[in-house]
Amino acid sequence: MIPAAPARPHPVPAPNAWRQAWRDAVRDPRELLALLGLGTLAAGISDAAAAQFPLRVPRGFVARMRRGDPRDPLLRQVLPVLEEDRMVPGFTLDAVGDMQARRGGGVIHKYAGRALLVATGSCAVHCRYCFRRHYPYAEDTAAAAGWRDAVAVIAGDDAIHEVILSGGDPLSLADHKLAELTDALRAIPHLRRLRIHTRLPVVLPERVDSGLLAWLRGLPWPLVVVLHANHANEFDHAVDTALAALRGTGATLLNQAVLLRGVNDSVAALAELCERGHAAGVLPYYLHQLDRVAGAAHFEVGDHEALALHAGLAERLPGYLVPRLVREIAGQPGKTPLVTPGGSIQAAE
Template sequence: MIPAAPIPVQPDTPRRWQALWREAVRDPRELLALLGLDALAEGLSEAAARQFPLRVPRGFVARMRPGDPHDPLLRQVLPVLDEERVVPGFGPDAVGDTAARRGGGVIHKYNGRALLIATGSCAVNCRYCFRRHYPYAEDTAAAAGWREAVARVAADPSIHEVILSGGDPLSLADHKLAELTDALRAVPHLRRLRVHTRLPVVLPERVDEGLLAWLGDLPWPVAVVVHANHAHEFDAAVDAAMARLRGAGATLLNQAVLLRGVNDSVDALADLFERGHAAGVLPYYLHQLDRVAGAAHFEVDDANALALHAALAARLPGYLVPKLVREIAGQPGKTPLAQGATAAAR
């Protein structure tokens, strides 16, 4: 999928995203040294790093604040001892993916939509990731040339939208993405395509001419749902990537996760959604933490989450206030976090 040989780079030309991917920081101690935070090494978890290795592009590291042990971007990627705690209610399958697996990398939870686990690869390993324990080696849609995944979508006329997820689907080469969407063109009941991706934020160089050509040639309306949790994740390179995606006709949405020590204040959330909007991205969901093993230290309790959301609604226009939701296994959609709420958000 990613060529192993070095890619030659001509002077004064942009670095190709594959080369930048390969140069990602993978050693927690190197990451701390780059930020002048060597003293934090005593709080690292070698066990967590073995189970779910550190991976973070150097461009994302450059947005972290040197010398700040509480940097919100650093906190999202650094494997720490808190991940070793066994906390009741936190397990390997936080959102019921296992029960919804249909084979061929297809997860079918919600009416009208099928999610394809396109790949297990991602440019960054976020410590709160709800799929950090997912058995990618057993179940990805790209295996066997997408045939089983496409067949399952084609066999179910109730499926009107395909969601590409992972891992990160944009970690695949353009020709692999085209293989999938070329096959999906033959599915008459498919009306929409959605791409869930973190790459335009953490590795904006991925939004290159090849990707834009693929997007621009698709026959369906396309929503690209990016993932940013803090305003500092946006910079000029990310802004330019978002502008290129919009120029290719994609609708841009952001889903964030409410994370203790990262964005659990009204100011941080308001800054995030305003900064995203400035880059052309509308807020979609603010997720309560999926209770995956290893992520309990990020949890914000429901009372504080509701108070933060209410304060956001009082500060920002409605189109900048995302739905505050939780994913509950077996429910027909995301569940709004509100007193007495039972309906599912669509």
């Protein structure tokens, strides 16, 4: 097992200190390469991709990248490259069918009993494989109109038992905005659970401050926080501290990763990710096959290779550390496992 960073005093950040780290994020691909001593890679940057989906990466996350390594797995996730400009059949603007599942007010309703709120379009990091990189946030987010439209949709459907906050990243919002939503949701009797999908505790651990923790502790529902880390190098002491603070609120912490070419497409990398996350108190949840969004084809790992990697992971780790290998298929009632419980293969190739 990979131990977490040694326990030592590390104060919870003061309220709103994360905003400065947000403002200081690197936004210029050439600056990012210069910081890493990789200026010679600038010729491979796609200015067109960077204009359509701008680079944004916190400097604390940059500090975890390996200086001088053009194949650094964290760098590869955020750098806009010429490969994004290729038009590849099957890669679309709406890879997972979000547009067909919109119910207004930023609510996406795909699965029985669960409603997802696109809380905001903002995020602290712009991952190049993001399946919502083309989503029309300007016209449909739940925080607009003070959450009223989103809350009305949920209140009007007593089959919805769980609300999932997503985005963008919901923790991009100020604490008082999040409290506005949950205060309104408290009045809905059929709600049983709240789930938060967020990458901020990993890429911007300063966000887990005293104000956020106070909001989380005051929630009346069982809380699940689904994090997103794809490589063990994304964890450091600041992340460990943030995750320990989140666990202290009573939240269950899970991780969903995406299988990415050149990032984690080896048994060793996947095993290290699962073990390092568990050492920080996070259980592996899903390992997603890439959502086929336009601009991300260079990250794709074929199904048969993915199945072999997952089998190797299962041979190496105990079952509770092996995430489910799944893909999202538009119109399906849930995530589709690539290996069914009976052992049959659901590969697309």
